[in-house]
Amino acid sequence: MTAAPPVSREAPLAMICGGGSLPLAVADKVAASGRRVVLFPLRGAAEGTTFDRYTHHWLYIGQIGKFLRLARAEGCTEVVFIGALVRPSIWQVHPDLGGLRVLPRALKAFRGGDNHLLSGMSDLLESKGLRLRGAHEVAPEILVPAGALGRVQPSERDRADIALGLDYLHAAGRFDIGQAVVVSGLHILAVEAAEGTDGMLSRIAELRANGRIRAASGKGVLVKAVKPDQDRRFDLPSIGPRTVEGVAHAGLGGIAVTAGAAIIAEPDRLIAAADRAGIFVVGVAPGGSA
């Protein structure tokens, strides 16, 4: 969270971009602060987005040699990972020579959860002289603040559901699975793993439609939290306008995320959508009471 030293503020920022609206939102913030960005959208993850307004180079995740060469040629000394990543199979990695050299290390990183994968990648980059930064370090305004973001406030019951969700996520954090859970009436209805938050919210909507969840609509909370010992330079939990849509479609009452340790893509659109849907969005302190 400390400010970058002036020299690196001036050097362009390399951004390795996964899916979703977050990479461009962060690029816009960094560019607005006067720093040049060079984007590296990942094939198999970032195809839905148009990156034309910035210098960008498409990469397979295994093209580490190409990335290092281009990032150096652009004068980048710092790199940010941002956006959603589908766990790649080794066969879609397309390693180049630089990638092949580190393949044994990368393969080791692929075993185990996402934290292992990401910290393996960051060790690799740092060994090549690139400093890994968190998206919230280069664009602190994307962090979720504490308290209610829109007009709707959580009720006492919602607060009890939120506390249970945070407690669960704290206990499950060491297993390096999802960072999100749905709680209603002190009952955990869904736990996120490989399906992602949007997939989990669709499931709640389906379970409600076919009678497996019979709680009243407008109750229940999506709780997202940073893992207890997570490297915050990547993979902070994030919410965006689509999360609000998913929560509304699932018939839940609101969203709670860890303040200062989660990212909002497009806060203005998110708040407008939440107010329209009558859904609360609240930044809370992380759990861990029990």
Added chain:
Amino acid sequence: MTAAPPVSREAPLAMICGGGSLPLAVADKVAASGRRVVLFPLRGAAEGTTFDRYTHHWLYIGQIGKFLRLARAEGCTEVVFIGALVRPSIWQVHPDLGGLRVLPRALKAFRGGDNHLLSGMSDLLESKGLRLRGAHEVAPEILVPAGALGRVQPSERDRADIALGLDYLHAAGRFDIGQAVVVSGLHILAVEAAEGTDGMLSRIAELRANGRIRAASGKGVLVKAVKPDQDRRFDLPSIGPRTVEGVAHAGLGGIAVTAGAAIIAEPDRLIAAADRAGIFVVGVAPGGSA
């Protein structure tokens, strides 16, 4: 696990039946042991099954007065809960006078997880003079034995995935959510909550179909475990031929369940299906190492 006293062996056994093939499988075992069974299939849960071969009385879950009256008239002194239960909404409970009297206590039991719900129900029945028994106490042959059940054995990698799954389920057990998880390559792919085991397995199949899971087919394990402090008289984890189908459809390599603390419906059909699909089914000691 101790044998019932002779007196209660002779009195007919009341069985409150949820969904799935397990209730009839258990009724058959008990009847084969020479004990009469009286079935109480629950509306909204047990509709898919034909109970004609035994004395049976359909109930709404709130008809506690009707249940007590009928169970007494049939001479039952013990009751077993067995089969899958969808969490009912209060509006579908249809309480009778006996149910209304206990409604405040039942409502309290509805808040919180399934353990709360079930232990609330059992306290209630015991206060009315009916003894609650576990299905495995009246039909011990339904418990999963230790070791591989069919021809296929888990590999070393499968064993590592199983250990991680058991460790997770132990840690998450106090939250009273699902009893099952899917692990592949030391990565937790799915956690069961309100969707149930079949729902979770369908999700794995979907995630594989749309590229969100790219692990090779035939790897990964469904792990089901008893909760650490669970009242084993109800809601023991169970597997059946359908579980094998779901695991095969999800492209997983096998199933691990806690030996002596999980139930098999139709073991012969299950083992035949597993051998045919090349899937292992193994009874393991519960986790809790960390």
